[in-house]
Amino acid sequence: MTDMMSETGLLKETPQTTEAVGGMGYSVKRKEDPRFIRGQGEYIDDLVLPGMLWLDIVRSPYAHATIKGIDASEALKIPGVLAVITGADLEKAGLHWMPTLAGDKQMVLPTDTVMYQAQEVAAVVATSRYIAADGVAAVLVDYEPLPVIVDPFKSLEPDAFVLRPDRGPDKANNHIWHWESGDRAGTDTAMEAAEVRVSEDIYIPRIHVASIETCGCIADWNATRGQMTLHMTSQAPHAIRTVLALVSGLPEQNIRVKTHDIGGGFGGKVPVYPGYVLAVVASLTVGKPVKWIEDRSENLQADSFARDYHIHAELGATKAGKITALKVKTVADHGYTDAAADPSKFPAGLFNVITGSYDFDNAFVEVDGVYTNKPPGGVAYRCSFRVTEAVHAIERMVDILAHDIGKDPARLRMENFIQPDQFPYKTPTGWSYDSGDYPRALQKALDMIGYDDLRKEQLEKRAKGELMGIGISSFTEIVGAGPSHDFDILGIKMFDSCEIRVHPTGKVLARIGVQTQGQGHETTFAQIIAEELGFPVADIKIEYGDTDTAPYGLGTYASRSTPVAGAATAIAARKIRDKSRKIAAHLLEASEDDLEWTNGKFSVKGSPDKSKTIQEIAFAAYTNHPAGMEAGLEAVDYYDPPNLTCPFGSYICVVDIDRGTGQVTVRRFVAVDDCGNIINPMIVDGQIHGGLTMGFAPSLYEEISYDELGNNLAGTFMDYLLPTAVETPAWETGKTVTPSPHHPIGAKGVGESATVGAPPAINNAVVDALWHLGVRNIDIPLTPQKIWAILNEKGVTA
Amino acid sequence: MTTQHIELTVNGQVREADVEPRLLLVHLLRDVFEMTGTHIGCDTSNCGACTVLVDGESAKSCTMLAVSAEGRSIKTIEGMADGATLHALQQAFWDQHGLQCGFCTPGMIMQASWLLARNPDPTDMEIREGIAGNLCRCTGYVNIVKAIEQAATELRAPASTDAPAEPAAAS
Ligand code: FES
Ligand code: FES
Numbered sequence: 001m002t003d004m005m006s007e008t009g010l011l012k013e014t015p016q017t018t019e020a021v022g023g024m025g026y027s028v029k030r031k032e033d034p035r036f037i038r039g040q041g042e043y044i045d046d047l048v049l050p051g052m053l054w055l056d057i058v059r060s061p062y063a064h065a066t067i068k069g070i071d072a073s074e075a076l077k078i079p080g081v082l083a084v085i086t087g088a089d090l091e092k093a094g095l096h097w098m099p100t101l102a103g104d105k106q107m108v109l110p111t112d113t114v115m116y117q118a119q120e121v122a123a124v125v126a127t128s129r130y131i132a133a134d135g136v137a138a139v140l141v142d143y144e145p146l147p148v149i150v151d152p153f154k155s156l157e158p159d160a161f162v163l164r165p166d167r168g169p170d171k172a173n174n175h176i177w178h179w180e181s182g183d184r185a186g187t188d189t190a191m192e193a194a195e196v197r198v199s200e201d202i203y204i205p206r207i208h209v210a211s212i213e214t215c216g217c218i219a220d221w222n223a224t225r226g227q228m229t230l231h232m233t234s235q236a237p238h239a240i241r242t243v244l245a246l247v248s249g250l251p252e253q254n255i256r257v258k259t260h261d262i263g264g265g266f267g268g269k270v271p272v273y274p275g276y277v278l279a280v281v282a283s284l285t286v287g288k289p290v291k292w293i294e295d296r297s298e299n300l301q302a303d304s305f306a307r308d309y310h311i312h313a314e315l316g317a318t319k320a321g322k323i324t325a326l327k328v329k330t331v332a333d334h335g336y337t338d339a340a341a342d343p344s345k346f347p348a349g350l351f352n353v354i355t356g357s358y359d360f361d362n363a364f365v366e367v368d369g370v371y372t373n374k375p376p377g378g379v380a381y382r383c384s385f386r387v388t389e390a391v392h393a394i395e396r397m398v399d400i401l402a403h404d405i406g407k408d409p410a411r412l413r414m415e416n417f418i419q420p421d422q423f424p425y426k427t428p429t430g431w432s433y434d435s436g437d438y439p440r441a442l443q444k445a446l447d448m449i450g451y452d453d454l455r456k457e458q459l460e461k462r463a464k465g466e467l468m469g470i471g472i473s474s475f476t477e478i479v480g481a482g483p484s485h486d487f488d489i490l491g492i493k494m495f496d497s498c499e500i501r502v503h504p505t506g507k508v509l510a511r512i513g514v515q516t517q518g519q520g521h522e523t524t525f526a527q528i529i530a531e532e533l534g535f536p537v538a539d540i541k542i543e544y545g546d547t548d549t550a551p552y553g554l555g556t557y558a559s560r561s562t563p564v565a566g567a568a569t570a571i572a573a574r575k576i577r578d579k580s581r582k583i584a585a586h587l588l589e590a591s592e593d594d595l596e597w598t599n600g601k602f603s604v605k606g607s608p609d610k611s612k613t614i615q616e617i618a619f620a621a622y623t624n625h626p627a628g629m630e631a632g633l634e635a636v637d638y639y640d641p642p643n644l645t646c647p648f649g650s651y652i653c654v655v656d657i658d659r660g661t662g663q664v665t666v667r668r669f670v671a672v673d674d675c676g677n678i679i680n681p682m683i684v685d686g687q688i689h690g691g692l693t694m695g696f697a698p699s700l701y702e703e704i705s706y707d708e709l710g711n712n713l714a715g716t717f718m719d720y721l722l723p724t725a726v727e728t729p730a731w732e733t734g735k736t737v738t739p740s741p742h743h744p745i746g747a748k749g750v751g752e753s754a755t756v757g758a759p760p761a762i763n764n765a766v767v768d769a770l771w772h773l774g775v776r777n778i779d780i781p782l783t784p785q786k787i788w789a790i791l792n793e794k795g796v797t798a
Numbered sequence: 799m800t801t802q803h804i805e806l807t808v809n810g811q812v813r814e815a816d817v818e819p820r821l822l823l824v825h826l827l828r829d830v831f832e833m834t835g836t837h838i839g840c841d842t843s844n845c846g847a848c849t850v851l852v853d854g855e856s857a858k859s860c861t862m863l864a865v866s867a868e869g870r871s872i873k874t875i876e877g878m879a880d881g882a883t884l885h886a887l888q889q890a891f892w893d894q895h896g897l898q899c900g901f902c903t904p905g906m907i908m909q910a911s912w913l914l915a916r917n918p919d920p921t922d923m924e925i926r927e928g929i930a931g932n933l934c935r936c937t938g939y940v941n942i943v944k945a946i947e948q949a950a951t952e953l954r955a956p957a958s959t960d961a962p963a964e965p966a967a968a969s
């Protein structure tokens with residue numbers, strides 16, 4: 001595959017432009033950083049508009065309760081409290097429910113029943129941040145607690161009470177949807193015939209993205225102009241504009257969504273939360289700008305949750321370890337509504353990528369979505385489309401199989417990998433992987449970490465009673481949603497866009513349909529244009545996040561910016577290059593066919609001194625363009641990807657476990673990633689470091705769990721433990737480059753790979769350390785309490 | 799609500815305000831003085847996005863009342879650069895890709911400046927421990943540690959040649 005790529009010119013392992021131009025392959029320092037390092041970023045809470053008011057939210061202490069009454073009279077006596085909005089007020093305008101991106105519906109404010117702890121119950125509008133909080137404290141709500149279901153299996157029992165009677169008598173149960181993929185009968189037959197079968201229950205707990213900036217917005221309604229400007233923390237501003245137009249009835253041209261700088265997103269800032277809608281309603285009501293900013297505790301208790309998948313997996317294989325079949329049954333806990341951000345046709349996201357990096361014919365996957373008394377779940381945690389859950393399950397199962405048959409897990413993977421010459425590879429659940437070289441990535445990781453020596457060390461340590469484990473994960477990601485025949489959100493196809501304008505002086509303004517939450521688009525998208533057109537990065541300005549100016553796009557999540565908008569950017573640039581060729585031919589009095597494009601200029605073949613630079617061409621586009629041609633040098637492209645892209649990698653983790661405390665220490669972690677051609681190596685490394693850390697975090701520390709009353713047990717940063725610099729390992733990274741054959745610049749997405757790939761490597765390492773004690777599986781997070789209890793049970797002591 | 803008059807120094811300038819006794823220092827800086835480089839990332843003193851220096855000591859400004867800053871000298875991210883010249887830490891964070899979304903960055907830089915003032919030549923683990931009260935969700939800390947190492951080296955280097963040489967024994 002790689003050789004073919006280099007022959008076609010698609011493989012770009014070394015930069016093609018000069019360093020001054022700074023095209024693909026250069027670690028160009030980020031253009032956005034000067035404002036951030038000076039404290040001059042403009043995040044939502046930094047923004048103050050004239051006459052702005054504050055909105056704060058009254059939240060339910062109960063996970064399920066009837067609201068018998070709301071008394072706002074004391075709150076309204078506080079000087080500066082202007083209004084208290086309740087569900088009854090919204091009901092008059094039909095705004096007490098709103099649609100979710102998954103086609104379900106969600107309360108903006110309840111009229112009679114609360115469904116989860118920390119649910120929004122009323123909104124207080126006041127003249128200052130502090131007075132709004134005083135107002136919240138003074139609103140009296142009379143609740144009558146109701147029974148609570150937090151366990152999705154109990155929720156499915158026939159005698160369980162119905163959480164969502166609003167769905168009507170036809171749906172008098174808590175089952176949301178059933179989704180399946182693959183060949184059930186064929187898989188059953190293959191499983192029956194398998195010489196070896198391993199099965200396991202794996203729970204991927206609910207976690208929270210916890211970007212360091214919480215969610216917030218300022219809704220600014222101007223009644224005279226009929227204009228709504230919504231400044232907000234959104235990863236998908238255009239989609240928000242359209243949803244707002246549909247829900248509110250405001251004309252879409254009079255709605256402007258603006259994002260400003262965003263302090264991390266990781267998928268948590270894709271959906272519409274009630275707070276945003278309440279700010280919009282409040283601004284429409286009072287005719288002034290209204291700001292809503294979440295506290296951290298509200299954020300950790302009410303929105304942005306991910307995972308919560310109860311997976312039962314069964315793997316069939318030959319005695320020699322050749323995988324033959326995979327069967328998976330999953331219960332997905334969505335909380336009280338399905339507000340996940342998956343494409344419409346995929347209620348369980350791309351979970352059926354669960355056959356992973358392995359070549360076998362029979363797979364069947366089914367998922368059932370279930371309601372519980374929890375806040376809406378399944379949104380995202382640096383992966384929104386359930387790839388993390390899928391990769392975790394297959395990589396755990398492959399490791400259990402290897403241990404069961406006594407084969408080295410690296411060798412078992414090598415023997416089952418899809419081989420480089422099998423791409424494009426059709427999986428048994430219907431995906432087409434674009435390109436890959438899995439053996440090369442795993443071999444590189446094995447070499448980097450010194451695998452054989454580590455296995456020897458492990459044996460020596462085990463003989464001395466020390467607990468050391470080695471875990472591998474050879475993951476396949478699937479990103480870049482997506483081709484319009486399969487991918488839409490609320491009917492809007494998942495294309496993305498770029499518009500490029502070249503000014504007469506040879507400077508460039510480009511606008512993209514995606515959004516940055518820290519990925520560095522102002523730099524990397526400039527590098528794509530520099531690569532294609534030869535303008536130096538310094539001369540290219542990238543804008544995004546203002547729906548009045550940027551072309552329509554579906555936004556940044558699911559690692560789709562580079563695969564989709566990055567492709568649009570390259571294609572738009574090529575349209576400009578095509579027009580530039582015509583202008584150059586005119587200027588050089590040559591035929592277009594006689595021109596060749598190198599290093600940012602067109603020259604006449606055979607007479608390199610007869611040439612025109614792209615800057616000269618840009619000037620001519622406005623001053624001396626050929627007769628019959630439109631003036632100007634601009635292009636726009638809406639890119640509909642022909643397929644998804646499949647980044648991949650192999651990770652190896654080494655852990656030591658303290659026999660006395662159960663504490664897991666990640667001693668080493670090697671990550672070899674392949675995301676196709678690389679735009680900016682420094683930024684890719686940064687994405688991988690961050691992704692690894694967000695894979696490490698839920699493996700060892702993070703979990704949003706609930707007691708039987710539905711109380712969130714990790715609702716603040718004191719209980720929900722984000723890793724600090726002290727715990728976080730010193731990541732060791734390596735690369736292989738296998739371009740995507742269908743992407744214009746051969747690139748793939750990278751933002752989520754490491755978050756997807758890291759947890760099973762850590763989980764496998766910990767189980768590997770304990771396997772000889774009879775431990776087959778431990779669900780993440782691998783906390784000292786959990787491990788200590790196991791060690792204690794097995795009679796292992798310090 | 800009664801207010802109290804306070805006077806303090808912020809980045810070398812004397813500032814005054816009439817504030818409610820309950821006003822947090824971080825809100826004084828952000829909402830009253832309109833210096834929004836100091837951020838808020840939590841409500842439990844865990845994240846460090848709000849870190850500033852108070853009389854040279856690092857402090858989480860979300861955990862201190864504005865009235866307690868009376869008579870004190872506060873330094874924030876806005877006071878780090880000298881006009882167009884970036885502070886060595888700012889430059890290093892840029893050079894080493896020590897930031898992504900940038901939200902934790904002002905707090906990280908202030909905390910690192912406190913760390914380097916106390917320990918000009920920290921080890922990798924001393925840096926990690928020194929910033930353990932500052933959470934970053936984007937970078938995985940690797941490049942933050944590198945940035946602080948770069949700045950430490952820079953700040954330890956002898957003063958540039960255009961400054962008059964100091965006698966070696968001083969300070
Ligand atoms: S805002 Fe989080 S510690 Fe101050
Ligand atoms: S750079 Fe985003 S939180 Fe640190």
